[in-house]
């Protein structure tokens with residue numbers, strides 16, 4: 001069990017909904033798919049760190065700040081003598097390393113992950129020194145995707161390639177380590193310094209009226225759903241779900257997209273589309289949320 005678990009960012013959750021409910025531009029969609037791919041890669045790496053048997057604290061997905069500078073860490077592992085810092089990249093395909101650039105073999109230059117790694121390592125070092133620790137930090141870029149190749153990769157850079165990952169993890173797990181109260185305190189401090197929500201910088205602007213309304217299939221995300229009694233049936237894949245659970249999922253999505261909007265029967269009636277009866281909507285809302293106000297002014301929290 002990690003000391004701090006990874007969760008999806010609000011930005012990713014919102015983009016996932018917007019991708020289904022409006023037309024994202026090519027750039028917006030690219031940005032969204034990159035986030036999705038990045039998250040997927042991190043989750044893949046979590047599957048490996050979860051298997052570590054030795055004494056260590058695993059902290060996933062930290063957003064920290066020092067001297068007004070924010071930095072993000074994909075995975076941090078505290079061992080007795082060392083802190084390991086991992087930047088996980090889910091790049092797929094053929095890339096090429098040059099001393100001052102990092103690019104795809106087609107020549108498209110991308111951000112050098114080593115720059116990012118150096119930056120977070122140095123900021124993390126300052127932060128833990130400020131907290132009164134002087135554990136050394138070992139930092140690595142992990143390329144998690146088995147279909148990744150880096151041409152001209154030098155041996156002396158802190159890269160872990162897909163073909164090396166298993167051996168690296170095994171070696172890491174052999175590290176003798178006994179954790180004490182001080183390590184626990186450091187882990188607690190880092191978690192408490194974590195900034196829980198990063199600003200959603202890449203979100204497109206969206207308005208209620210642009211969005212496609214209706215309940216969606218939890219499996220194939222289709223909007224072609226029909227209500228059959230207590231069940232909601234997908235016309236595309238045939239998947240069935242309780243109306244209530246699909247409805248609540250949809251209300252949660254509405255809240256995520258429009259956090260300042262009040263949840264009322266009328267609003268949700270329009271949002272969910274396929275449930276025709278307002279009475280039924282009021283009943284499910286009343287069962288799952290707290291009702292405030294009365295009659296036509298009632299809303300749910």
Ligand SMILES: [Zn+2]
Nearest residue numbers: 217220234237
């Ligand atoms: Zn479906």
